[in-house]
Amino acid sequence: MKNNVSVDMQELKESLKQKGYKLTPQRRAIVDTIIKNEGKHMTAEEIYDEVKKDCPEIGLATVYRTVLLLEDINLLSRLDLSDGCSRYEIIHEDEHHRHHHLICNECNKVFEVEEDLLDELEHRVENKYKFKIKDHNLKFFGTCDECQKKNN
Ligand SMILES: [Zn+2]
Ligand SMILES: [Zn+2]
The missing domain is CATH 3.30.1490.190 (Ferric-uptake regulator, C-terminal dimerisarion domain)
Incomplete structure (x- = not known):
């Protein structure tokens, strides 16, 4: 399995800014959750279940929107399986x-x-x-x- 996943937060902030978005605490919490669970290929619902533990006020719709946004800036890649669920993982630049x-x-x-x-x-x-x-x-x-x- 992969180790030492690092996402350059400064770079992430820049990519979001170019699209007119900010790295809000909720978005940051979602990114952190995905990093923490690297290798698990989580669905948006699974990400939501995890991130809720730290951020109880977060909504599923926010998680959906955020993963789409992170996919759009090429931080995440989506994996569509035959079960109809989309799973997400971080794209490694190397x-x-x-x-x-x-x-x-x-x-x-x-x-x-x-x-x-x-x-x-x-x-x-x-x-x-x-x-x-x-x-x-x-x-x-x-x-x-x-x-x-x-x-x-
Ligand atoms: Zn099995
Ligand atoms: Zn993978």
Whole structure:
């Protein structure tokens, strides 16, 4: 799993300002919650449940609006799963390509594959289709180790 997630708050403030927004305490609390739960791929509702603990006055609508805003300024990336929920995670600037996701159909947990593994495939696609690839997005659906054990 990833460690030492850091979001440059000054940079975040700047990006928000360019869009005409401020880093309000509520928005800050939402960002902090997402940082604290890095790797969990939380839905807006899950973020809301967490952030409410520190910020009881916050509303779900604020969380929805804020994650959209953070997506808009490229701090967050949205991951749409087959269950119809959107999950969010921080985009790491040092990540050349986004990591891949393993999605368990039973417990809906999301696991990350850190290795890229697609270099060769990309070269072949680029050569054959004359397409310059910038990124890719790969999801694997199946049953996680824990759920397999439970099934036995
Ligand atoms: Zn599972
Ligand atoms: Zn991820």
